[in-house]
Amino acid sequence: MLALAAAGLIAALASGRPELALLSLPFLVFAGAGLILAQEPHLAAEVELDRTRLLEGETVVATVWVRNDGQDRVEVELAPVRSRYLTLEPAGVVAVDLPAGAEARVAFAAHPRRWGAHAVGPLVVHARDPLGVTTWEGRLGRRLHLRAFPREQRLRELVAPVRTRPFLGTHVARARGEGIEFADIRPFQVGDRVRQINWRATARRGAPQVNERHPEHSSDVVLLLDTFEEARDQAGGTLDAAVRAAAGLARAHLARRDRVGLVDFGGTLHWLEPAIGTTQLYRIIDALLASDIAFSYAWRNVDSIPLRVLPPGALVLAISPLLDERSTALVTDLRSRGCDLTVIEVSPLDHIAPGPSAADAVAYELWRLQREALRARLQSLGIGVAVWGRDGTLGPALEGVNAFRRSAQHAVRV
Amino acid sequence: MRLLAEVGLVVLAGIAVAVCVSLLPDARPTRRSRRAAPAPARPDQLVALERLVVSAGTSAVHAHAYLRPLLAEIASRRLAARGQTLERMPDAAARELLGDHLWDLVRPDRPFPEDRHGPGVAPQELRAMLGLLERL
Secondary structure (H helix, E strand, O other): OHHHHHHHHHHHHHHOOHHHHHHHHHHHHHHHHHHHHOOOOOEEEEEEEOOOEEEOOOOEEEEEEEEEOOOOOEEEEEEEEEOOOEEEEOOOOEEEEEOOOOEEEEEEEEEEOOOEEEEEEEEEEEEEOOOOOOEEEEEEOOOEEEEEEOOOOOOOOOOOOOOOEEEEEEEEOOOOEOOOEEEEEEEOOOOOOHHHEOHHHHHHHOOOEEEEEEOEEEOEEEEEEEEOOOOEEOOEEHHHHHHHHHHHHHHHHHHOOOEEEEEEEEOOEEEEEEEOOHHHHHHHHHHHHOOOOOOOOOOOOHHHOOHHHOOOOOEEEEEEOOOOHHHHHHHHHHHHOOOEEEEEEEOOOOOOOOOOOHHHHHHHHHHHHHHHHHHHHHHHOOOEEEEEOOOOOHHHHHHHHHHHHHOOOOOOOO | OHHHHHHHHHHHHHHHHHHHHHHOOOOOOOOOOOOOOOOOOOOHHHHHHHHHHHHHHHOHHHHHHHHHHHHHHHHHHHHHOOOOOOOOOOHHHHHHHHOHHHHHHHOOOOOOOOOOOOOOOOHHHHHHHHHHHHHO
């Protein structure tokens, strides 16, 4: 408005015609009236969530209310601030006309596109006076946090550890003792129970023979989450899938009375020492929600990980897209130190398409073969590699790893 | 009198323009529309290979120094699955299995290219080599 008035005055001066100055007079009057009558709006706003915890893919309702405590009518445009992976519906700016003393409520459907700690609010409010001359912009309300837990896969098959802890669990131990799984027959010794006697073998051999069994033990499991790099497309990324796999594995192993720990190995290093129980599951999931790709040039190796996080004999499940040299070096280093190790490769090929040129298509093919060669190199070191694609389930991939570990050719010697 | 009428007309026209301007919608971009969507992450491994395929096509040195170790590693792993090793393969058997071009590139005793500025391995030729490797 003022610009038009100024343009009219300048044009009047330049051309020497007073009519143009008169033409700009209404603009000056209008702008002046607007500025004189303008008052800072007295607005109050708040955001409420119907719940603060949900599974990824679910929807939560964010109710926004805004109240005009002033004496004049105000036109308000409002939009809640949201975190990157949170979608709000309606998506655009919502316009509300608020008479004096009126209150309006707007419901937004908040939909987390992936797991994580999200945030809604505060509100960005843009208000105009009734004449539309002055505007006011500000932020109202609080920032509310929303935790979206990853959708886990139900796992029936798990990687069988080579070593177990002498505590009750569900893994058949290599040692012999009290258990269900049959191991061998041996001659009766003083102290053996009568119920252990194998009467058929005793009758055949003419001397008392007893059954030996494998006890069911638990084990230490360390989940190693590679957060150096990820491949991502519009639908998701390898880190999204890796966190879902880690949460599912943690739940399944804890249900089998294993001690489970977590190492977030990437640009930043975080860890949780192995422990048992439901509390540990929630600790792990909380830690997983905070995991993110942190760019770093720092070279990290196994020495960066505290010793207490990797107990001797622990089964290490490295969940990685195998995109960074540092993570590949880590798994080979762990294996060379005698660690019982399995790599769950979250395939980046599903997230990345070949480039547009013919040379890019050749490069993509070369990349695919290079990754196969890397997998073969890891397997030659005795590391089982389970390849998990976007559309596949993790269970069959873990079965393949167990078959690899059982095979005589690649027997894991720890 | 006429002057007053003209002044009145000009003022009325100005009021009409001011009303029209105030009725125009606010074209100011909102904060949300300025937000850029997160860019897809393309792995450094793949980006490096895309550059390598281009540079190896124009430079014999790049093909020898950077592409050859990569292809040799892939060939070694694939041959190992068949119980063979690249280093101990007879020349005739290797040529039959890998083809002349691929074997000439990955054979262990390949000398450094004499013509440093000569052409390397064209993408079409490399595609054929990868096809051979995949069939191993």
